[in-house]
Amino acid sequence: MIERLRTLGIADEVILSVMSAVPRHIFVEEALASRAYEDVSLPINYGQTISSPWIVARMSELLRANSDLGKVLEIGTGCGYQTAILAQIAQKVYSIERVGPLLTRTRIRLQELQIRNVHMRHADGLRGLAEAAPFDGIIMTAVTTHVPILLLEQLVVGGRMVFPKGTQKQNLCIIERNSQGYTETILEEVNFVPLLSGVVKK
């Protein structure tokens, strides 16, 4: 998997080494475990998917931008694989998921991996987490049609948000906060499940 990511253009050695250390098969159902290292997204129940290794590597690389991160906010915990990678490249990770049962399983997985610097919250992530803000980085793993202003306001000056944006066609998008405001960069085309509002309890 790591050699393939390198071939596909992932150059941040920190990300490659973290991804080689975190076992991906424990984040998917047993029946799919043999496919966990292929470069595909896989179903994780509740109509959601675990992002492909390439997408996880790419978004992590863009968020890290070659320097260690302090506080990071993730919207869309899902199975927690991206969360586990973030936990190795940031001092503290706050992760919000709207589907309660997904989060319950993810909490158990991260405990098993003895990952202790992640705080998970069952909520609608679009409001962010004002009490823990500001964040050095924000990553969102579900697609939105609009730039989420409330989240951008929770970035430090110098911080960045990485997320997919679009309607029929989606692209990765980076928004950086600077002293004058925000700058947006649109990158390659991607394919994510939609960001939804409200929470699912059972």
Ligand code: SAH
């Ligand atoms: N990165 C995760 C999940 C990707 S799927 C993984 O690789 O497993 C996107 C996730 O975002 C899903 O778990 C979905 O339930 C969640 N999600 C969608 N809208 C959300 C919202 N408004 N707030 C929090 N989580 C949301």
